[in-house]
Structure formats: structure tokens, C-alpha cells
Amino acid sequence: xxxxxxxxxxxxxxRAMKIQEVILKAMAGKLKWWEAAEIIGVTxxxxxxxxxEYEEHGYKGLWDYRKRxxxxxxxxxxxxxxxxxxxxxxxxxFNVQHFHEKLSEEHGLAYSYTWVKTALQEAGLVARxxxxxxxxxxxxxxxxxxxxxxxxxxxxxxxGDDRYxxxxxxxxxxxxxxxxxxxxEAESTHSVMVALREVIETQGLFCSLxxxxxxxxxxxxxxxxxxxxxxxxxxxxxxxxxxxxMIAAYSPQARGRSERNFGTWQGRVPQELRxxxxxxxxxxxxxxxxxxxxxxxxxxAVPAAQRGTAxxxxxxxxxxxxxxxxxERTVSNDNTVSLDNRVLQLNKTxxxxxxxxxxxxxxxxLDGRVSIRYGPHVISQYSGDELPPQAPRRRGTPRPGGxxxxx
Numbered sequence: 001x002x003x004x005x006x007x008x009x010x011x012x013x014x015r016a017m018k019i020q021e022v023i024l025k026a027m028a029g030k031l032k033w034w035e036a037a038e039i040i041g042v043t044x045x046x047x048x049x050x051x052x053e054y055e056e057h058g059y060k061g062l063w064d065y066r067k068r069x070x071x072x073x074x075x076x077x078x079x080x081x082x083x084x085x086x087x088x089x090x091x092x093x094f095n096v097q098h099f100h101e102k103l104s105e106e107h108g109l110a111y112s113y114t115w116v117k118t119a120l121q122e123a124g125l126v127a128r129x130x131x132x133x134x135x136x137x138x139x140x141x142x143x144x145x146x147x148x149x150x151x152x153x154x155x156x157x158x159x160g161d162d163r164y165x166x167x168x169x170x171x172x173x174x175x176x177x178x179x180x181x182x183x184x185e186a187e188s189t190h191s192v193m194v195a196l197r198e199v200i201e202t203q204g205l206f207c208s209l210x211x212x213x214x215x216x217x218x219x220x221x222x223x224x225x226x227x228x229x230x231x232x233x234x235x236x237x238x239x240x241x242x243x244x245x246m247i248a249a250y251s252p253q254a255r256g257r258s259e260r261n262f263g264t265w266q267g268r269v270p271q272e273l274r275x276x277x278x279x280x281x282x283x284x285x286x287x288x289x290x291x292x293x294x295x296x297x298x299x300x301a302v303p304a305a306q307r308g309t310a311x312x313x314x315x316x317x318x319x320x321x322x323x324x325x326x327x328e329r330t331v332s333n334d335n336t337v338s339l340d341n342r343v344l345q346l347n348k349t350x351x352x353x354x355x356x357x358x359x360x361x362x363x364x365x366l367d368g369r370v371s372i373r374y375g376p377h378v379i380s381q382y383s384g385d386e387l388p389p390q391a392p393r394r395r396g397t398p399r400p401g402g403x404x405x406x407x
Contacts, residue, residue, distance in 0.1 A: 016062040023054050079109060083116065084123050093160070093274070095267040096126060101299075139257075141174050146206045146310035148173040148247075151195065153187035153214075154262040159279050160270050167269075168195050171261060173210070174304040178293050179203055181265075182285050189216040189234050193323045194366055196235070200242070200319065204311035208245040210258075218248055238322050264300065324363040324371075331355040337362060337372065341390045346372060347380045355379070 019040060026036040037047035053061035083103065091099045096117045103109040103116065120126040142148045150171045158165050166187045170180040179199045184191040199206075211217045216235050218227035227248050232240055239246055272292065278284050316322070329337040333356045335346045344362070346355055355374060363371040368384030 016059065019050060019062050020054070020059055023051060026051075075111060075115065079111075080119060082107075083109060083111075083119060084125065087120060087125055090275075091271070092125075094271050096120060098268050098271065141305065143174065143306040144304050144308050144310050145172050145174045145177070146204065146312075148208050148210055149179070149199070149206050150210045150258040150261075151192065152212065152258040152262065154266065156266050156270075158183060158270050158273065158284065160274055161279075165281065166191075167262075167265060168192065169258070169261065169265070170195055170199050171258060173257065175301050176257070176261065177297050177301040181288050181293055183281055183288070185281075187214065187216070189325060190366065192216055192235055193238065193325075196239070197319055197323045197366065200314050204309075204313045205242060206244060207310050208247055209239060210247045210249060213248050213250070217246065234325050237326070241322050242316075264296075320365060321363060321371075324365045327362045327364075329360055329362050331358050331360060333357075339364075339370065342388050343391070344370065344372065344380065344382065344388070349374075349377070349379055 022031070022036045022039055025031045026033050031039070033047055033051070034044055037044050040047070042050075050062060086103070086107065087094070087099060091102060094102065097113065099120075100111075100113045100116045103111065117126070121128055150173060151168070153166045153168050155164050155166050157163065158167065165183045165185065167181065167183050168187060168191055169178060171178050179202070180195045182191075182195065196209075213220050213227055216233055218229075218236065219231040219233060220227050236246055269288075269292065273279075273284055273287070276287065278287055327339060329339070331337055331346060335348075335355055336343050337346065337360060338344070339362050346360075349355070358374060360379070361373045363373065365371065370382045370387060371378055372380040
């Protein structure tokens with residue numbers, strides 16, 4: 001009892017003793033309860049509450065615990081001012097969790113996340129979180145790695161200026177581990193193929209890929225309808241050749257795991273780039289590859305539910321052909337084909353005088369090379385520098401070649 005009393009100032013103890021004296025008189029019948037309330041200067045309701053507290057807890061039930069002496073564990077004012085100054089001057093665009101990590105790692109201020117959040121909110125530096133929406137059941141994770149990968153792109157001002165870039169991320173459903181993350185000018189067939197090929201070469205072949213219904217993943221005949229799996233895109237054709245199943249998401253909520261992941265990236269990456277003075281794609285992608293992905297996985301990846309992996313080491317040596325954009329063309333009488341308003345001359349073969357009228361496949365490789373195949377034979381190849389210039393296209397004139405894309 002004495003130890004607890006020492007926590008209160010003398011004025012608070014005198015107040016409690018006065019209240020106790022009045023309550024005892026009222027309980028003895030010497031005062032009416034409304035008279036006791038008037039003597040102390042409180043309402044009848046407060047008087048009834050104090051009477052109940054006194055009957056249940058005795059004298060200590062009358063203490064106002066809000067008026068205890070400051071705890072020696074209370075954060076020093078100097079530290080509080082330092083935390084607020086750091087947020088205002090250095091970490092002004094960080095979310096609370098990211099800022100809390102920096103306080104501990106960079107400045108040695110190891111206070112709880114709740115205290116940091118409350119301090120920032122009371123100072124008006126961050127807004128209080130809005131009430132969450134209706135409850136949604138979370139889809140269970142796949143039990144082992146390699147069963148399901150998520151691929152998605154997020155357009156954002158990653159450098160904090162007016163420039164928008166797309167961040168392409170590939171994540172494992174079982175663990176939320178990031179296998180690939182790079183910034184590009186725009187998400188496209190080429191950038192998606194680059195990402196998928198790198199993951200397959202570094203991790204292995206996986207079972208299925210979960211994505212939105214962007215045009216480079218699926219053909220959707222009408223807005224809001226189901227995808228047409230009978231008409232695979234270039235990405236769909238490549239994954240089909242490798243035996244990877246594609247799964248289409250029909251709403252942002254269905255991609256909740258990757259959407260939450262992007263929320264974390266958008267709340268951290270621009271700030272990290274700003275602190276390092278990185279303002280260009282090359283340095284940003286180098287930072288993501290060499291530093292940030294590993295740090296992200298250490299913080300946010302979770303163990304898989306089961307041991308083992310569904311990844312299979314790729315044994316194919318034709319990924320360069322699989323991950324190429326393929327176009328079917330009919331050879332003209334002068335043994336040429338057209339591609340992107342360029343006329344490509346076919347080399348003469350030993351086994352056929354002319355290929356005029358025959359169907360060939362033109363492959364645009366990821367490194368800029370172009371190859372032309374007739375059946376199993378590679379009949380012509382161009383490096384990026386060897387490609388002929390594009391001919392100017394006149395308005396109203398049809399595209400040369402006029403041949404469909406390969407399925």
C-alpha cells in the first residue's frame with residue numbers, strides 16, 4: 001500500500017482522504033448522500049460511483065490513477081522531440097511502420113510501434129487510420145513454394161516527381177517471397193517475358209501463374225466477361241509450351257495478396273530511393289535487385305506451410321525461342337517478309353530455290369535479335385544493329401505483309 005501511495009502527489013492523497021471522510025459520515029447516517037455530494041462539489045451520479053468504489057475497494061478505490069507521478073519508464077521529452085523532428089525533416093513521407101524500423105536501426109531509438117504511432121498522431125503528423133471495411137475471408141496460401149506465383153504491375157511515381165513508371169513484381173503465394181522486381185517504362189509483353197524467363201532460370205519451372213486480365217496475359221472478347229483461352233497471347237503461348245497453367249483474376253479483391261504487397265512497396269520504395277538520391281531507372285533497378293528485394297524478403301516473407309518445393313529445374317535449352325514474340329508471315333515473291341514496317345530479306349537455302357508463298361515464323365528475341373524459321377530450319381538472323389530501317393508509313397495505306405500473328 002505504501003509503495004502505491006508513493007506514486008501519487010500529496011494533493012491527490014489529501015483529496016482522497018477528504019472524500020473518504022465525507023463518505024464515512026454519509027454511511028453512518030450523519031449526512032444525506034446529496035449533502036455529501038454538495039460538500040465535495042460533485043454530482044449525485046459521481047457520488048454514487050465513489051460510494052460503490054469505496055465499498056468494493058476501500059480507500060484505494062478513491063484514488064485518481066490519472067494523477068500519478070510520471071513513471072521513470074516514460075519517454076524523455078528530448079527523445080520525443082527528436083522523433084518528431086526526424087519525421088518532419090527526414091522521414092516525412094514514410095509510413096509509421098517504416099519510420100519505426102528506421103528509428104531503431106538508424107538512430108538507436110527502440111520504442112514500441114504503438115508509442116511511435118500515437119506520438120505522430122497526437123502531433124498531427126499522420127492521420128488516424130479509418131475504420132476497416134467489411135470482413136473478407138482470406139484465401140489460404142499454397143502449401144509449398146512453386147505451386148502458384150503472382151505477377152502484377154504497379155504504376156506509380158516511384159521517384160517522387162511527375163514521372164510514372166511500372167514496377168513488375170513476381171511473388172510466391174506460399175511465402176510472399178519476391179523473386180523479381182524491376183521498374184520499366186510500361187508493362188508489356190516484352191517486360192513480362194523478361195521477368196518470367198529470369199525467374200524460371202533462377203528458381204525453376206513453376207506450376208501456375210496468377211495475373212490480372214491485361215492484354216499481354218489474356219484475350220478478353222468483351223469487357224467484364226471471361227477470358228478466351230482458345231486465343232492465347234504471346235505470354236500465354238510461351239507458358240503453354242512450358243506446361244505452366246495461367247489463372248486469371250477477375251477483380252482487384254481477388255488479387256488481395258499482391259495488392260497488399262504493392263501497398264507496402266509504394267509506402268517504402270520511393271522513400272528509400274529519395275534517401276539514397278536515386279533518380280534514374282538503372283540505379284533504381286540495381287538497388288532493387290542487390291539490396292531491397294533481400295531486405296523485403298527478410299522482413300515480410302513467411303515460412304511455407306510444408307517442406308519441399310514444386311519448382312522443377314528447367315532442362316530446356318530453347319528458352320530463347322520460347323520467350324520470343326512470334327509472328328507468322330507468308331514469304332513474298334522476292335523472298336522477303338515484313339515486320340513492323342521493315343522488309344526482311346531471306347537468305348537462299350541449299351535445299352530450296354525459293355520460299356515464295358511459304359509460311360515462316362519470325363521470332364523477335366528479348367535481346368533485340370530477329371530470327372526467321374521455316375519448320376525446324378533457321379533461315380535468316382538479324383542482330384538489332386543489322387535490322388533494316390523502318391519505312392515511313394503513309395496515312396491510309398495498309399500495313400505491309402498483312403499476315404496474322406502466330407497463335
